[in-house]
Amino acid sequence: MNKPYSSFSLNSNDLTISDLFKGDLQLSSPPAIYFQLKKVIDDPNKTTADAGSVIDKDPGLTMRLLKLVNSAFFGFQSQISTISRAISIIGTQELQNLVLGTLIIEKFSNVPAGSISLNDYWAQSVRTALAAKEISKRTQSAEKRETIFICGLLHEIGKLVLFRRIPELAREISLLIESSDETDSALERRLLGFDHYQVGAELSRLWKLPEVITESIAQHNAPYNTGPFNETAAIVRLAAKLSKMELEDSIDNELGRFNISQSLLVEIMNSVHDQFEEIFAIFYPKR
Secondary structure, three states: OOOOHHHOOOOOOOOOOHHHHOOOHHHHOOOHHHHHHHHHHHOOOOOHHHHHHHHHOOHHHHHHHHHHHOOOOOOOOOOOOOHHHHHHHHOHHHHHHHHHHHHHHHHOOOOOOOOOOHHHHHHHHHHHHHHHHHHHHHHOOHHHHOOHHHHHHOOOHHHHHHHHHOHHHHHHHHHHHHOOOOOHHHHHHHHHOOOHHHHHHHHHHHOOOOHHHHHHHHOOOOOOOOOOOHHHHHHHHHHHHHHOOOOOOOHHHHHHHOOOOHHHHHHHHHHHHHHHHHHHHHHOOOO
C-alpha cells in the first residue's frame, strides 16, 4: 500500500517523483481526446474531416478552439466556422497543441482550493506562452515555432502536480520561498530531493507528449545545456522572465543570444499585452 501523502514531511527523503503519479488515475492518464486526435492525424488514410469529427464530439472544446482560431492569436481576416477548416489553415500540429493546452487546463481544474491561485498560475503561463511565441516568430524557422506556445504554457506544470498530490508540503514550500533567497527550484531540490521542472518533465514522459515539450521543461533550469531543444528551452526561459518582469542584468545576455534589441523587446511585450486578455479568457474562462 502506498504511503499516505499527508504523512510525508520536508527533508524526509521518502518521497520520490514516481510516488506523485501513483494512485491517481486521472493524473497518470493522458488527455484522451488529444491522443484520439493524434491517432487520426497520424493515419495517412484519414482526412481533416476525420480529425474534425474527433473534436466535434466535445462541443465545449470545439467552441474554445474556434474562438482561438478566430482571435488575435492568429489574426486571420475571414471567419473560420468549422474545425476541419481550421485544421486546413493552421495545420495539424498547431491544432493538436491548442487541444492539448485546453485539455490540460481542464485536467488540473481540481487542485485543492486555497493551495494555489489557478487564475494567477494560468495567467502567468499564458503570458509566458505568448511571449515565447512572439520571440520565436522573430528568431526561429516556422517549423521550430510550431510547439513553442505549448512549451511555454506547460513549462511549470510540475507545480500543479505538487499542489494536487502533496498540497500541504507544496503550500509549506511556497511560503518558505517567499522568505528565502533561494530560487523555488533550488529550495524544492533541497527539501524534496527534486524540483517541479523534473516533475513536469516526468509527467510529459508519462503522457508520451512530444519530446520537445519534455525537454523544454526538463532544461528550464539548465541554461548551459547544449543538447536537443536547448534553443526552445532558452526561449521559454527568457519568456518566463519577461512575463514576470524579471529584468535583471543577466537578461541582457539572453536577449543578445536572440538578437533582441530594446526596441524589439518593447514590440514583443506590447504584442503580448495586446493579445493577453482575449487569449486568457478563452483558455481560462471565468469559473
